[in-house]
Amino acid sequence: MAELFAQYNYVIVIILMMTGLYTIFASRNLIKKLAGLSVFQTSVFLLYITISKIKGGQPPILLEDKKYGYDEDGYALLDGPISVAAGDASYILPGPGSDVIYSNPLPHVLILTAIVVGVATLAIGLALVVRIREVYHTIEEDEIEAADFIYNLEGTAD
Amino acid sequence: MALLNYFPDWLLVHGPGFLMALPLLMAAVTALLPNKRIGWISTFIVTAILTVTAFGIALYNIEVGTFIYKMGGWAPPHGISLYIDALNAPLVLLVALMAFITVIYALPATIAEIKPNKRAPFYAAFLLCIAGLLGMVVTGDAFNVFVFLEVSSISTYTLVAMGAARDRRALSAAYNYLILGSIGATFFVIGIGFLYMETGTLNMADMARILADLDGGSRVAKVAFGFIIIGLGLKLAMFPLHTWLPGAYAHSPTPVTAFLASTATKAALYLLLRFTFFVFDPSFAYVADVLMFVLVGLGVIGMLFASLTAIFQTDVRRMLAFSSVAQVGYMLLGIGIATTASVAAGYLHILNHAIIKGGLFLALGAMWYRFGITRMEDFRGLGKTMPLTMGAFTISGLSLIGVPFTAGFVSKINLAGAAADAGWWWAVGVIMLTSILALVYIGRLLLIAYFQSPPEVDGAVVKRNEAPLAMLIPIWTLAILSIVIGIESDLIVEASVRAAELLLGAG
Amino acid sequence: MSAPDPKMTESELPHAYAARDPHVLLRVISKFLIPLIAIFGFYVHFHGEYSAGGGFQAGVILAASVILYALIFGLDEAKRAFPPWLIRVGMSLGVLLYGGTGVVSFLKGGEFLNYSVLNENAISGQHYGIIAIELGVLCAVTSVMIAIFYAFGSRQPETSDEDW
Numbered sequence: 001m002a003e004l005f006a007q008y009n010y011v012i013v014i015i016l017m018m019t020g021l022y023t024i025f026a027s028r029n030l031i032k033k034l035a036g037l038s039v040f041q042t043s044v045f046l047l048y049i050t051i052s053k054i055k056g057g058q059p060p061i062l063l064e065d066k067k068y069g070y071d072e073d074g075y076a077l078l079d080g081p082i083s084v085a086a087g088d089a090s091y092i093l094p095g096p097g098s099d100v101i102y103s104n105p106l107p108h109v110l111i112l113t114a115i116v117v118g119v120a121t122l123a124i125g126l127a128l129v130v131r132i133r134e135v136y137h138t139i140e141e142d143e144i145e146a147a148d149f150i151y152n153l154e155g156t157a158d
Numbered sequence: 159m160a161l162l163n164y165f166p167d168w169l170l171v172h173g174p175g176f177l178m179a180l181p182l183l184m185a186a187v188t189a190l191l192p193n194k195r196i197g198w199i200s201t202f203i204v205t206a207i208l209t210v211t212a213f214g215i216a217l218y219n220i221e222v223g224t225f226i227y228k229m230g231g232w233a234p235p236h237g238i239s240l241y242i243d244a245l246n247a248p249l250v251l252l253v254a255l256m257a258f259i260t261v262i263y264a265l266p267a268t269i270a271e272i273k274p275n276k277r278a279p280f281y282a283a284f285l286l287c288i289a290g291l292l293g294m295v296v297t298g299d300a301f302n303v304f305v306f307l308e309v310s311s312i313s314t315y316t317l318v319a320m321g322a323a324r325d326r327r328a329l330s331a332a333y334n335y336l337i338l339g340s341i342g343a344t345f346f347v348i349g350i351g352f353l354y355m356e357t358g359t360l361n362m363a364d365m366a367r368i369l370a371d372l373d374g375g376s377r378v379a380k381v382a383f384g385f386i387i388i389g390l391g392l393k394l395a396m397f398p399l400h401t402w403l404p405g406a407y408a409h410s411p412t413p414v415t416a417f418l419a420s421t422a423t424k425a426a427l428y429l430l431l432r433f434t435f436f437v438f439d440p441s442f443a444y445v446a447d448v449l450m451f452v453l454v455g456l457g458v459i460g461m462l463f464a465s466l467t468a469i470f471q472t473d474v475r476r477m478l479a480f481s482s483v484a485q486v487g488y489m490l491l492g493i494g495i496a497t498t499a500s501v502a503a504g505y506l507h508i509l510n511h512a513i514i515k516g517g518l519f520l521a522l523g524a525m526w527y528r529f530g531i532t533r534m535e536d537f538r539g540l541g542k543t544m545p546l547t548m549g550a551f552t553i554s555g556l557s558l559i560g561v562p563f564t565a566g567f568v569s570k571i572n573l574a575g576a577a578a579d580a581g582w583w584w585a586v587g588v589i590m591l592t593s594i595l596a597l598v599y600i601g602r603l604l605l606i607a608y609f610q611s612p613p614e615v616d617g618a619v620v621k622r623n624e625a626p627l628a629m630l631i632p633i634w635t636l637a638i639l640s641i642v643i644g645i646e647s648d649l650i651v652e653a654s655v656r657a658a659e660l661l662l663g664a665g
Numbered sequence: 666m667s668a669p670d671p672k673m674t675e676s677e678l679p680h681a682y683a684a685r686d687p688h689v690l691l692r693v694i695s696k697f698l699i700p701l702i703a704i705f706g707f708y709v710h711f712h713g714e715y716s717a718g719g720g721f722q723a724g725v726i727l728a729a730s731v732i733l734y735a736l737i738f739g740l741d742e743a744k745r746a747f748p749p750w751l752i753r754v755g756m757s758l759g760v761l762l763y764g765g766t767g768v769v770s771f772l773k774g775g776e777f778l779n780y781s782v783l784n785e786n787a788i789s790g791q792h793y794g795i796i797a798i799e800l801g802v803l804c805a806v807t808s809v810m811i812a813i814f815y816a817f818g819s820r821q822p823e824t825s826d827e828d829w
Contacts, residue, residue: 024337033337041344048351107354110301112721114347117308121340123813124315128333130820131319135326144330175777179767186760190753231779 009050016043028141030132034125041118048107048114057103162221165214173215174227174240177250178293178306180204180211185285193274197281198265204285205258208292212254219247226298234298235361241298244656245436245505249295249428252512256420257288263520263632264413270527271411273323280320280411286313287417291425300360300437303429304347307393311339314422318410331405338402342392349385352378353437366437374442386433387448394426396453396490397460400483407479412523415475419482420516424508427489431505435661440496449494457490458588465595469602472533477599478518481558484592485511491585492573500576502651502658507569509650510557510643514566517554517636521547524625524633537603539612539620547625548607550637555600557640560593565643568651688737695737702730710803720799724806731807732814740818749815752808759805766797 004011016039023036129139136144162170169176184204191197219225225242228234242250264284272280290310294303315336321328354360356378357368369375388399395403403423407415438445464483471477485507492504524547525531525540540548557564560571570589577585612620624630643650710723735743767778775782780794 021341024341030333037337037340040341044344044348044351047348051351051355106360107351113301113305116721117305117312117343120312121308121336124312125333125336125340127816128315128319128329128336130817131322132329132333135322135329148327148330172771172776175767175771179764179771179777183761183764183768186757186764190757228776229778231776231781 009046013043013047013050016040016046030129030139030141031126034122034129037125038118038122041114041121045111045114045118048111052104052107054103162214162217165210165217169211169214170218172227173211173218174225174242174296175229177208177211177215177254177296178240178289180207181285181289181292185282185289188278188285189282191278193276193278195265197278198261198268201261201264201281201285202258205254205261205288208254208288209251209258212251212292215242216247216251219244235359235364238297238299238302239361240296241363242296244653244660245431246295246428248509248650248653248657249424250292252509253288253291253295253421253425256417256512256516257284259516259632259635260413260417260520263416263523263629265628266626267411267413267523267527267629271324272320276320276323280317283313283316283320284414284417286310287317291421295425295428298362300350300353300362300365301347302360304343304350307346307426307429308343310422310425311343311393314406314414314418315339317414318406318418321410321414324411325409327405328409331402331409335402335406338392338399342389342399344389345385345392346389349382349389352382352385356382362432362437366439369438369442374438374444379438380444383433383438383444383448387430387452390426390430390433391456394423394430395483395486397456397463397483397487400460400464400486403483404476404479407482407519408473408475412519412526416516416519416523419478419519420512423482423486424512427486427493427508431493431501431657431661434493435501440662446496449496452494453490454494454585457487457494458585459487460484461487461491461588461592462595465592465599469595469599471599474522474532474534474537474603475519477534478515478522481596481599482511482515484596485515485558487592488570488573488589491589492576495577495580495582495585496662497576497580498655498658498662499579500573501661502654503569503572503576505657506572506651506654509654510565510569510640513636513639513643514554514557517550517633517640518558520629520633520636521551521554524629525551527629528623528625529620534603534606537606538610539607541608543612543620543622544624545622546630547633550630550633551607552604553637554640555604557644559596559600563641563644565640565647568644568647572651691737695733699730699734702733703727706730710799713799714795720802721806724803725810727803727807728810728814731811735814735818740815744815744819747811749812752812752815755804755808756812759801759803759808762801762804763798764801766794766801770794 020036020038020040020043023039024033027033027036132144133139136147138144138147181204184200188197188200191200215225219242225240226234227240227242229238229240232238261284268277268280287310290306290308290313293306294310297303297306315332318335319329319332321331350360353365356372356375357365359365359368369379372379374380390396392399392402407419410418434440434445434449440446440449461484464480464487468477468480468484471480489504489507489511492500492502492507495501522531525536525544528544528547529536529540531537531540553564557566560566570593574586574589577583577589614620625633706723706726706729709718709726710720713719713723731743731747734746766780766783770779770782771777773782778794778798780791780798781787782790783793784790
């Protein structure tokens with residue numbers, strides 16, 4: 001039990017994930033399903049953010065601070081740097097051995113992308129619901145299926 | 159080969175980046191174009207260029223070898239790299255070629271099916287879909303796969319919903335696809351997150367190396383594998399997760415159905431291959447178990463169930479959609495047996511089935527274009543009223559059944575042979591049985607088309623009314639391609655064997 | 666909102682507006698807030714180099730200012746200030762700015778989106794590249810958020826409020 005409290009962030013992720021999935025499958029209302037989908041996706045954002053957090057970690061931004069020092073070309077001088085080659089130039093990132101601990105920026109960036117994807121999905125989903133309501137005059141799945149029952153049976157277009 | 163010399167050097171250096179950048183940018187331009195034919199022209203030119211580029215890249219892959227392109231100049235594993243090897247080069251060519259063929263067909267089809275003010279957005283979404291599919295096939299970065307998966311999926315939802323102009327059920331089909339597709343993509347991204355926890359990298363080659371060092375990794379890697387399989391299973395319509403597929407195929411605009419059927423599930427299947435054999439490895443016990451029990455089991459159940467369901471459909475597109483689910487079962491069976499020969503056969507079936515189903519759906523779309531055909535009964539006398547379209551439909555249909563000298567026969571005989579070599583005789587039986595089921599549902603259509611007389615409208619028998627040339631050319635291209643592969647199968651079999659050897663090692 | 670009676674004296678005018686318009690407080694406060702929100706958006710955008718921020722966040726904040734304007738002054742007013750065609754162009758322009766940077770780096774002989782080749786000095790090349798990219802992101806995100814709002818906002822429900 002204590003373990004669960006110590007890792008409460010993962011517990012929250014799981015609760016959100018299951019809430020979202022349950023809402024998607026249990027509700028027959030199109031908007032509620034989309035809400036469930038959003039909650040489900042949000043749990044993933046939390047999962048990614050939670051793995052990138054490092055206790056005492058700084059935002060991963062290189063400040064022009066005297067502490068690091070720069071060489072004549074403007075490269076930051078650090079202890080134990082990782083150098084990353086890009087084209088002809090190389091860039092130095094803080095790495096093991098440097099005295100500053102940074103939070104991992106990568107999952108944040110990934111999740112920024114995933115949030116945008118989530119917004120796009122939600123927007124398209126809501127737009128579809130608006131169109132469905134205009135055509136069927138309902139957003140309840142059962143009523144939509146009932147309205148299409150005869151078409152599905154005959155396999156015709158209306 | 160001297161053929162490679164005809165391609166500009168620039169294309170061979172920057173080809174993969176160009177492949178995904180061009181449709182993405184042209185989608186933005188196309189969205190702004192006025193709603194005249196100009197949207198089609200830009201899409202046509204883009205897909206033509208893409209096909210040439212993809213051909214060049216595939217050639218380069220055969221002649222020179224693996225193609226690693228560093229996006230933004232950042233070297234892997236830190237940067238995103240595009241990675242083209244024997245596994246995805248044929249698929250790049252397939253996606254580009256099918257896009258090109260569908261776009262030719264789309265010129266008359268969109269005029270009939272899409273409202274005038276929606277045509278430019280239609281082509282923009284189509285280009286976005288192409289960009290997403292090409293991107294997810296060429297990229298070597300696991301998270302980038304998710305991004306492109308969603309680019310292609312989200313544009314597909316809109317494309318499917320555009321079918322609402324002729325059938326309102328397209329809206330609820332698109333909605334169901336959106337819900338299930340998003341769940342699939344989210345499962346996939348959860349899996350990638352766990353893999354990132356385990357390995358600390360997103361580059362697929364790097365992941366593979368670290369996982370091999372860890373000898374399969376801890377429980378986190380196992381969980382990641384489970385999530386990835388389920389996520390991709392939703393996207394590729396693995397049997398119990400296929401419920402979005404029949405609706406989406408049956409109600410979307412006809413060019414979209416053909417393009418989706420021939421590329422979208424295939425790209426997801428490619429990802430399944432990439433993850434099970436390249437990132438993970440069948441030598442890990444849990445991967446082998448999933449291959450043996452989940453993929454084979456669900457594949458075989460899907461083959462039987464979906465083929466039986468297809469027989470009882472009244473809507474032809476729905477029938478072909480269920481047949482697609484059954485064909486996915488063949489591919490999963492080939493992948494699940496996990497010998498070099500069987501994976502090659504599964505891969506071969508991915509390529510062949512794309513050509514066959516593309517041809518069938520395009521022909522069906524042409525029939526709808528002329529006579530509004532959607533149901534089985536409507537096929538009466540089509541052999542007389544649309545002989546050319548029906549001829550191509552027949553060839554592709556026979557190929558789907560697996561009649562000798564067609565593409566379907568090549569992949570089915572390879573698959574059955576591989577199953578027999580591995581000692582899976584019951585699987586050979588299942589392949590035979592489902593082929594007979596395919597004969598039932600395709601044969602029924604052919605009987606109605608050729609042996610019943612055309613219907614009478616207002617007292618007069620319906621006259622011959624062939625599809626326009628812009629539709630006939632793509633339909634017959636695919637039908638002829640399917641015969642060519644059936645007769646001269648060496649090249650494509652060789653490509654699939656190369657892909658399988660890359661995944662499993664020679665032997 | 667029709668204009669008040671022209672015969673009113675100047676001192677009566679504000680009261681007349683207030684009597685006709687119950688939302689005057691909202692209007693006054695948002696007239697004060699909207700420019701601030703927009704400026705804060707640009708601050709978040711241009712300060713993204715030194716702290717948390719950048720095109721995505723700034724785009725959403727900028728779009729929020731337009732959406733607030735639309736909520737307070739009505740959708741038609743907002744569409745006069747930011748016409749839908751402009752939004753449509755903005756969406757594409759953002760993508761094209763982003764991709765155009767990649768095309769320029771193609772033309773300069775580098776890989777797609779390799780900013781280092783944009784200038785002789787790789788570091789300032791990276792600088793130029795990220796500025797162009799973030800401008801594209803800002804443009805696209807702002808336009809897309811406003812477009813989504815317009816798309817949902819301009820749908821007229823064909824049934825009366827009681828039906829909901």
